[in-house]
Amino acid sequence: MPQATFKIWRGDKTGGQFQQYTAEVDEGMVVLDCVHQIQRTQAPDLACRWNCKAGKCGSCSAEINGRPRLMCMTRMDDEHYIKPGETVIVEPMRTFPLMKDLVTDVSWNYKVNRMIPKFTPRKPDFEDGTWRMSQEEVDRIQEFRKCIECFLCQDTCHILRDHQMMGAGEQPPLAPPSQGGGNARSSPPYEGGAGGVATELFGGPRFMIRVASLDMHPLDTIDRLPLLKDTLNIGLCNITKCCTEVCPEHIHITDNGIIPLKERVVDEFYDPVLWLVRKLFGGSKRKALPVVQK
Secondary structure: OOEEEEEEEEEEOOEEEEEEEEEEOOOOOEHHHHHHHHHHHOOOOOOOOOOOOOOOOOOOEEEEOOEEEEHHHOEOOOOOOOOOOOOEEEEOOOOOOEEEOOEEOOHHHHHHHOOOOOOOEOOOOOOOOOOOOOHHHHHHHHHHHHOOOOOHHHHHOHHHHOOOOEOOOOOOOOEOOHHHOOOOOEOOOOOOOHHHOOOOEOOOHHHHHHHHHHHOOOOEOOOOHHHHHHHOOHHHOOOOOHHHHHOOOOOOHHHHHHHHHHHHHHHHHOOHHHHHHHHHHHOOOOOOOOOOOO
């Protein structure tokens, strides 16, 4: 049976290094299979988070040969990610604080999620308590609901990864050296506000999609555009589409979510014609944009 060489990050927030292991690779095996084999035969104390091994729980997120991936969805024979005979480098997500080995603390994401107002439908359209909506409206948001919260999009987003725009008080991660070079973990190059983190918050692609799934819902009545503009700072996104590239559910995060939300924010807050109309006829109070029916 052929063998593969692995370099896996071992350590915690105080420091660590890459350690080398070997694993026997059989047909159809994925990286997570090999990590489990290494746990079983060589490193029983290796920490790694996983649950379903079917690409639906989002637990086994890591960086494999420098690319944010789900370990359970990265086949050992997939030459797009692992070349034949190549050492497989597995490290934790670099954007989030390290807990141990391949496990990172992603709790910051849940804090951001709590900032977003929940779904609030309008009153039923009919006396029997039902609503009517078109299939097109339903299909538009269905894609966003496929998110498994693996946070790979958050990990690859350079605004969070390189500039640590997680708001004041959040501690920066100690990222392992890329591609296994060197042994010491180093702090991010960016020095922002408190604790070396930018005091400005960027919600990240996951929560732009979360807002899109609510704001584009045909029944929802809450206006979240001020939240996008002033708190989640959607304007910081510069549409590199790196989040779309790493999404295991193939959600078109940028094209179908972030760009339409940016257009709504620009129309609502920066359209000079709309500003003039409000100035002349509607006063200074901002009103929510109407839903456009096609």
